[in-house]
Amino acid sequence: MIRRNLPFAAVAVIVLVVAPLLLEPFRLSLLAKYLCYAIVALGIGLAWGQAGMLTLGQGVFFGLGGYSMAMHLKLTEGGGLPDFMVWSGVEELPALWVPFGDPVLALATAVLGPMLIAAVLGTLVFRQRVRGAYFAILTQALAAAMVILLVGQQGLTGGTNGMTNFFDVFGQDLADDSTQRGLYLVVASVLGVLYLATRQLVNSRYGRLLVAIRDGEDRVRFLGYDPALVKTVTFALSAGMAGLAGALFVPVVGIISPALLGVVPSLELVVAVAVGGRHALAGAVLGAVVMGYAQTAFSEQFADGWLYLQGALFILVMTLAPKGIIGVAERWRRARTT
Amino acid sequence: MLELRDVQVVFDGFRALDGVNLTVPDGELRFLIGPNGAGKTTLIDVITGLTRPVAGSVRFAGHDLVGRKEHQIVRLGVGRTFQTSVVFEELTVIENLDLAAGFRRPLWTLARRRRGVSEAVAEALARTGLEDLAERSAGVLSHGQRQWLEIGMLLAQRPRLLLLDEPVAGMSKDERERTGELLTRIADDHTVVVVEHDMEFLRRHASTVTVLHEGRVLVEGSVDQVSADPRVQEVYLGRKASDAVGHRP
């Protein structure tokens, strides 16, 4: 028990204690951003790595969470209508926006909204035994449709630019370093708790059932389970995680826009999970942080190179190390011990 | 009791089952035989909800099975195996059995880790003789062991009716023998329907046999009655029934 939790405890200490002491505020909030992505990746690791549902639309859920939070932040700043509405000539606060003034409702929408959408989509799709590539394509279409919808509803959503210029969150000044550090700690703790909970789930009977469904969905039916229900629940859980991540992302990074949640960002996160190692939850988290860091590092140096690098890296991982970084590490460790 | 009345199944214009009537009383061990394409597997598919008949009724223990989903039929106490055994290779033997025993648990209690071995799983392990392999992953099992694991999974479900699709296909002589004994013991307290070609196996272990031919029930009776029936002999290409089925590749 202790032995198994040792790596987790070590990482937790580094992330929660060492990083805030060593990193300058700018770097710390970058790390917070990667950890937000890691929360989404954790959900992908659960849905794809464990249960075999390749979801290419997690950006949608991330975006719903992000927009819910952004709307709340815009409404609590005072000073009347949100800035972008004034620019696009909206004169009265749209009815859709009103509930988001309440922090509890906003947060609940950020998490439960994505879960509800995933549950409806999952029920419709899995019940009809639509799966594998078909499911992937449908979720990708969802991501594409969502972006066009957000861009088109300029007056409601801020269009292409999305929403930015947030000044405070729950009464704390966002420009303040201590707020940023606090946000970082919140994100890291949420990730830690979700990681432990998901790991528990994966190790439980439910986790075994997920693996069985991944490897032989039709056989599972003849064991008396309804795979559609199990998959829908799992998909909804992963969507909820993405939504929560989106809600945390907005105060940390200070912006939400369609470009952050379309087809490409959704795929990028799946890629990150693959690079880290989809079979292990730790791989998903690791992949998100590594890819996030790599993107920042390379885009700072040569902006265009990143796409080449990402593409090439990805092709390499899929060809040479389909189990990702974690897989390579495991192989290396096994080779050393034997 | 399992009761099929005038069951018809059509695949793209081809009549796979053409008005099958079949009654299997509680506690019976029934063998289903017939040449390739007679509709044996289709019959099991219809009972377990994998294939929907265009006409006819399937009743089990007072429930109408037609139109129910596969997992609902399992929950009524009807279990089956497949010709090509499907076990979950990444899970251990015991995890496979535990999964099969677990469908009655509510979904949320599944979120707990498995501790120990439940009664149903222990019993299935003992009956199939897989105790020594309990912690091994199912991927490393031999063909025969996989078949036994599948039968074990079926037992762990605690069904009232078991449908076995060619359980001894591809098995060695010893393995067949062991499977036969296992089946006889299972038949003591379950209703069992076995699809099988192997005549020798049939002679040793069958009591009642139903012969299917071209989607219809041809004859029904004891092994001796059936193999003496001229129609059965004719169906098996005019050769003696015992020869024809005995030499199936």
Next chain:
Amino acid sequence: MSAFANQLPIGLSIGAVLLLIALGLTFTFGQMGVINMAHGEFIMAGAYTAFLLGDLVPALPAAFLVAGTMGLILERAAIRHFYGRPLDTLLLTWGVSLVLQQLARDLFGAPNVQVPAPAWLSGGVGILPYNRLFIMGLAVAGVVAVWAYLTRTRLGRRTQAVVQNRRLAATSGIDTGRVDMLTFFVGSGLAGVAGVALTLIGPVGPALGTYYIVDAFLVVVAGGLGQLRGAVLAAAGLGLLNSYAEFWSDASLAKVIVLAAVIAFLQVRPQGMFVLRSRALT
């Protein structure tokens, strides 16, 4: 009424483009289980071929060859190592797609370019502009060619055999590797032709393919795998639905409506319009 009628050629020509794109997808997907995310970039390659040549007529065969060769290389170099792992292929080809898009950006610049439409395509008959008619004609020609290939040539019949049962086809002496190569070549080539068609209705940019690829995949989902008639009906349906949904609601809702329609359709026909029936337990 006339506005309503005006949407008809728009919808049908979008459907025609989707069909040209989906023809390749439905066969690579149906035959090999490959989801090729780089298919969109073959469209883009075809469009840039037209841009380089500056003339529509020679651009058509040239784009077919360029895109087809790209597909062939992709299949030989990468995809064939991934058969049986459809989801991995999806991600792999997405990596390829990223690289190709960036390559286009470096070669042709990020801003969109315009291919001048030939003079003989300006004008039209009634509500039907010549350029839209031409696109529809291309799609019809594409379908007829694919149909003739599949049913009238030996190689085509072998392709169908592989679609229906790869293992059986292989054991009956069909060189499935060659069939795969050819399917990929033809499918990718058709995407190139679709790219040329797109230059008639809009500008060309490095991300051109990404606008159409998702819809083309939906055509495959709704039409059924490897099914010619399914692809034709689904492409026409989705093209028309796209343009009328934009017309009736607002443009931003159209894609949501289309997706909802596809999901609703799957409630009735979960495996698409046409399916090959099989008894196997997968």
